[in-house]
Amino acid sequence: MFPSRRTSLAKLMRGALYLTLTLSSLLMLLPFYWTVSTSFKLEQFVFANPPQWWPDPITLQNYIYVFTRIPFPRYLFNSVFVAVVATGAHVFFDTLAGYAFSKLRFPGRDAIFFAMLLALMIPFQVNLIPLYRIMAWFRWLDHYQALIIPNITGIFGIFLMRQFINSIPDELLDAARIDGCNELNVFLRVVFPLTLPGIATLIIFTFMDIWNAFLWPRLVLSSARMFTLPLGLAQLQARNTSTWGQIMAGTVLTALPMILIFLVMQRQFIAGMTEGAVKQ
DSSP states (O other): OHHHHHHHHHHHHHHHHHHHHHHHHHHHHHHHHHHHHHHTSOGGGTTOSSOOSSOSSOOOHHHHHHHHHSOHHHHHHHHHHHHHHHHHHHHHHHHHHHHHHHHOOOTTHHHHHHHHHHHTTSOGGGGHHHHHHHHHHTTOTTSHHHHHGGGSOOHHHHHHHHHHHTTSOHHHHHHHHHTTOOHHHHIIIIIHHHTHHHHHHHHHHHHHHHHTOOHHHHHHOOSGGGOOHHHHHHTTBOSSOBOHHHHHHHHHHHHHHHHHHHHHHHHHHHHHHHHHHHOO
16 A cells, blocks of 8 residues: 555656646747737737737748848858857867877866866856957958957856866776877777767757847947848847838747757757766
């Protein structure tokens, strides 16, 4: 009798947990649903009372307006180009540095890594003026270089990849060296494939951070042809009024690439988060 009660209690607790997770998920999805719903509404129904949860009538006017009022394809190209190039460089250099700090021996390795972790606590806003001066000195203002070069590596990415590479046995790397591989080949042929879950996690975090960036692009870009999507969407807001339907349509279009990337890489992302949680 006692085991049956224990089983019933376990099922009850599992059901309560699933119910809590379901309600929490719905609560977090509610703002996104409201954004999508509002993007298909006429402006006079956006703040209707009671709220109109399903757009009636459904209209594509807001999406058409986004493509006609601002050069959306140009802004999309800028965002995609900057995010893809910067994310690719970010992942490669962070993984390479993580490999060096994890598996190579050189003077001051631990001290340098500790100093980098201390620098991680410095807010990005503190570095804005020096970084802006460097971009101006190289004459990269209002160019792609000003958006890409500062994002080709990051302390958090180095720390994340170092933790993943720590789980790779040294014997595996020694076997590759015995077979004639130099350090670069060891990294490319052994380390890189074994850290794919961590790389997927870093890709998602980095891409989202660069894709959503507003402050730094606003600081270094001056011409509208170089604007990324966050800066372009800001032009949909008038000086004294806000057309929320059009803003929400632009927001949905901007969020779609990030959603697609997560859907494509969700298995590797979950595997990376799980591995990072258990292999310490």
